[in-house]
Structure formats: structure tokens, C-alpha cells
Amino acid sequence: MSPERFVLALQNTVVRDNLAVYSELFRSTPVEMAVDPHWVRALELFNGLDEDDKEVFLQVICHTMIDTTANLLGIVDGCCPVSGIEGDVTLCVDGKPIGGELQELFLELNEAG
Numbered sequence: 001m002s003p004e005r006f007v008l009a010l011q012n013t014v015v016r017d018n019l020a021v022y023s024e025l026f027r028s029t030p031v032e033m034a035v036d037p038h039w040v041r042a043l044e045l046f047n048g049l050d051e052d053d054k055e056v057f058l059q060v061i062c063h064t065m066i067d068t069t070a071n072l073l074g075i076v077d078g079c080c081p082v083s084g085i086e087g088d089v090t091l092c093v094d095g096k097p098i099g100g101e102l103q104e105l106f107l108e109l110n111e112a113g
Helices: 004-026 039-048 050-075 102-112
Strands: none
Touching: 004 039, 004 050, 004 102, 039 050, 050 102
């Protein structure tokens, strides 16, 4: 698998698909059906927003997923050291390393989209 295909797969799974799940959950889950106190508070916040602000809220979630994924890819690429981790972190697909430019490719993909 090429690095380009890998980051596109991450984009589709981590960002696009998860954003659709969050959007559906926020828009369709009644607060009284939520059990987790964090989720109850998030639903109450979301439900108190007007439609424009709900879109902004979901965009913040989207950008958080993008930033988090990009940071993890930077760790895998070796350009973002992590305190307490000694040695190299690598990512392999079918035994072949594909890291080195994943963060850059992912960020470029998200700048275009």
C-alpha cells in the first residue's frame, strides 16, 4: 500500500466516517437516552445551539480529528518525538515501512478538502 492510499484511507475512516457518526449521534440522540455524564453534557450543549453554531461545533470536532491524526502520523514519521519513548516508531503495511511523509500527505489532503 502506498503512503498516499494509506492517508486517504485514514481520511475516509477516521475523519469522514467518524464525523458522520458524530453528526448523526448529536442530531438524533435524545438527552434522556444518554447515560454517560460527559455525553449528556455534550448533547445539552449541542441542543442549545442554533443550526449555524451546530455546524461550527461539528467543524471543531472535524478539525480536532484531523489535528490528532496528523500528530500521530508525525510520531510515526519520526518528526514529532514523544517523551518517554526510546527508539524509532515505524508503521508497516504487509511488512513494508510506509512512514516518512505521512503527516505531510495527510495535511495536504485536508488542505485541499
